Amino acid sequence: xxxxxxxxxxxxxxxxxxxxxxxxxxxxxxxxxxxxxxxxxxxxxxxxxxxxxxxxxxxxxxxxxxxxxxxxxxxxxxxxxxxxxxxxxxxxxxxxxxxxxxxxxxxxxxxxxxxxxxxxxxxxxxxx
Numbered sequence: 001x002x003x004x005x006x007x008x009x010x011x012x013x014x015x016x017x018x019x020x021x022x023x024x025x026x027x028x029x030x031x032x033x034x035x036x037x038x039x040x041x042x043x044x045x046x047x048x049x050x051x052x053x054x055x056x057x058x059x060x061x062x063x064x065x066x067x068x069x070x071x072x073x074x075x076x077x078x079x080x081x082x083x084x085x086x087x088x089x090x091x092x093x094x095x096x097x098x099x100x101x102x103x104x105x106x107x108x109x110x111x112x113x114x115x116x117x118x119x120x121x122x123x124x125x126x127x128x
Contacts, residue, residue: 013123018106020044021119022099025108029115031084038062038083041118048126070128079121085110 029037038061042052045066055063064083088096088109096109108115 008127013127016126017119017123018101020122021106021111021116022101022108024115024119025099025106025111026097028097029083029085029110030087032058033060034083035060035062038064041083041122042066044122045125050125066125068125068128072128079124081114081117081121083114083118085113085115 023040024037027037027040038054042054042064045064045068046052048068050066050068053065055065057063061084086109094100094107099106099108099111101107106116110116
């Protein structure tokens with residue numbers, strides 16, 4: 001199975017994941033204000049046929065719960081993560097919500113936190 005998955009993770013997968021990460025960074029998702037990013041994630045998953053439930057946490061915050069029926073026999077998999085970021089702190093030389101790609105790195109709020117993990121989860125979901 002791992003060999004098959006390794007073959008599927010190619011340049012296209014990588015580029016789509018980077019594009020998703022950049023889109024996620026552009027959506028402010030500071031703690032307790034994740035509704036917009038939840039809608040983005042849920043809409044992406046719905047577009048590939050996932051059954052999506054938006055669970056209200058507060059007026060401006062939601063969880064996304066998605067189920068995708070795979071097209072292959074085998075075990076189930078659970079992908080989980082958080083959508084919120086910390087508020088931007090002093091020291092940013094650029095807009096933290098404007099992703100910048102430089103020297104094989106992406107700079108933006110949440111890029112080295114769970115936003116990258118969510119981008120990978122979306123790309124994996126789109127594979128199946």
